Amino acid sequence: MAAPSYYGGGVTGASSALLTDKYELTMLAAALRDGTAHRRTTFEVFARRLPEGRRYGVVAGTARFLDALAQFVFDDDTLAAVSEFLDRETLAFLADYRFTGDVDGYAEGELYFPGSPVLSVHGTFAECVVLETLALSIFNHDTAIASAAARMVSAAGDRPLIEMGSRRTHEHAAVAAARAAYLAGFAGSSNLEAQRRHGVPALGTSAHAFTLLHTTADGPDERAAFRAQVDALGVGTTLLVDTYDITAGVAAAVEVAGPELGAVRIDSGDLGVLARQVRAQLDRLGATKTQIVVSGDLDEFAIASLRAEPVDSYGVGTSLVTGSGAPTAGMVYKLAEVDGIPVEKRSSHKQSHGGRKQALRLAKPTGTIVEEVVHPYGRPPELPEGVQARSLTVPLVCGGEPVVSFDFDAARRHVADGLTSLPWDGLALSRGEPAVPTRLIPPGVGGRHVRHL
């Protein structure tokens, strides 16, 4: 057993195997005992619906999942932790565990809609069932953040967004959130571990604490704080001007840094009104190139409402890391096929749709997408003339080995291209239906027979 550690990062070794629900291992034990563990299965990750009113989602987490999959091994320490409730055969299976199956799914950064088969995991029941929680944790978190971030990016237009929400979420979720935001088009993040681990550009300004620190028995000294920051970081830095009085703060900032000051940040108040006032003041002072960064409880709606204001960039925190009202993507990991037989849950309204699947996205010749088609694996439907179809399902793992490598720049371009491909109302921030319908072709139906539903 590992020494107790209350800090999330203190994982012994790098095994991801216990980031798992207990029932996966007890189901494994039961299936090993009755022989069903070795049946060939397909599990599918998908969302039954988008968060309420959302028109699209952005798949994120794929590369993190592939990395976690490689680290899903039961070392001695991990085995000791589960030996209390598992029999010898199950422990022996886990000791030898390496995922040897296949995974395919949507590329990271792809848009998705309700029912999109975002990930398919193929292998024995035993090797697939144990991955449920890990796969869902990664996709549900990262996708929720990327989906919210993409709305902010489209609301911000050409103005850069800085992710600064680490402090409002779990310390490791913060790292993944910074990555997901960057994937979706943010310019960078305040988070240093996201820079080290994922190459997300680290950005930052300064805090009110730094200005307050320059208080003496004679009172506050905002100029001293600005001078210290400019001395250390150069005139290109961003000075936080709203600790005391904003007008006085802007005057002091330009006085200390000169008109070449990089930027000022406003973190409170009516940001639109203040941005106009500060812009006018900066221009009067000759600091016409000094930029204005705004932050403070911004979400996609607040960002959009500032479109007409002289704002140069946005800092976004809480709403980004909490998915702007949808902190989880609500994806599920469902058994879809056993030994080639489609299976699905039938009680109540929680229907899943059996069978291994692939997906196509149909578009007009202009590139505007019109429909998502989810069809039985290997049996694409015939398509009407004049419709472009792009296969969304790409191989990710073959025989246990990853067959893709993650290219952050390409994935970022893929998100941007996806947003461009939406129909005109797909980017609306208001509540609405998914931007395109999803057509599901059931497993029993041959592709040629389903042209229009």
Next chain:
Amino acid sequence: MAAPSYYGGGVTGASSALLTDKYELTMLAAALRDGTAHRRTTFEVFARRLPEGRRYGVVAGTARFLDALAQFVFDDDTLAAVSEFLDRETLAFLADYRFTGDVDGYAEGELYFPGSPVLSVHGTFAECVVLETLALSIFNHDTAIASAAARMVSAAGDRPLIEMGSRRTHEHAAVAAARAAYLAGFAGSSNLEAQRRHGVPALGTSAHAFTLLHTTADGPDERAAFRAQVDALGVGTTLLVDTYDITAGVAAAVEVAGPELGAVRIDSGDLGVLARQVRAQLDRLGATKTQIVVSGDLDEFAIASLRAEPVDSYGVGTSLVTGSGAPTAGMVYKLAEVDGIPVEKRSSHKQSHGGRKQALRLAKPTGTIVEEVVHPYGRPPELPEGVQARSLTVPLVCGGEPVVSFDFDAARRHVADGLTSLPWDGLALSRGEPAVPTRLIPPGVGGRHVRHL
């Protein structure tokens, strides 16, 4: 530099030092340069308000923060990652960094209200400023979860709650969420890493996938699935009965396991109606002691609405790990004092209140709490007769060394005692004001002069 790792757990070593915003280190650099870095400071963690309509919050994360603090060291790898943007003096400071100051604050599991000084960090600016993001990430996440969990616990009364939301949040946030839920009174969690790392009891049932796995060319075979589970886990197990038809599922479960079957789980549909039907059916079958576990999009309101139904325990997922509408506690880390001088931000409405503080909680002789009093450090107010006062501020770290050890059982009792101490309307789930008012005694005011505000 570490090898790139897309998986959150693959931190090289256990340093927590980069779970930090870049601006903390650039502020440090600027403060080292102008000499203010060595001023004595107090930083305070508090929430300006509770999540909308909440009547109390539950402090969580303290022990995790103390653990992370001990691991806040800049090893070679960490230093290499920040060397691009920091000067030599700052890098030298970080290489030697160990927190040597004092920390005090609320015990883990303590209730809190708006303005409660949940944590105070005392030391040089340099050693305190770098802890902002790490402290807030841990407190904001864990407190959000514990606060939501406590409402579910009080709604559930004596019936146990099982945390099963790992799949709906970041894979490491899941571990901390399980811990926070257990702190607040949940019976346990599905998460295995939470058991290993924190001793949270691991619980579990089975998934629809296990039933679906037992499908053959002849069709579904729910009995085979139940038989396999009972063979492996004994008749005390919990069988999931809603994969196909619930009535048939219950009949099959009792047929296979006998009337000694531990429990059945219902995961979909109208849980109240189904629980009554299933209870009656179990009783008719002689399985009068077989319990009923319900799950499926439960939150505190749904739990409360099932009070009159024959439910024995609840499985709670999404709403728990997302804080039931409040995924972050919104705490801030503010500089309150510099070299003994109280400081505070003055622009706009975002006022903080300067000076190092302590807090008392006042109660009637019956134990029912009536007021939170936040007063200047070392200067408690005089109290009216007949009022009981309990000091809420306890030492946590002295001279860099932790002076408390975390006792999970005691912390769980502390939460339970706190809930019992609330005034009669404090436990209401409906939206309302904080259960007790907070009185803030400003730093300039002597304790004796402030009896009633």
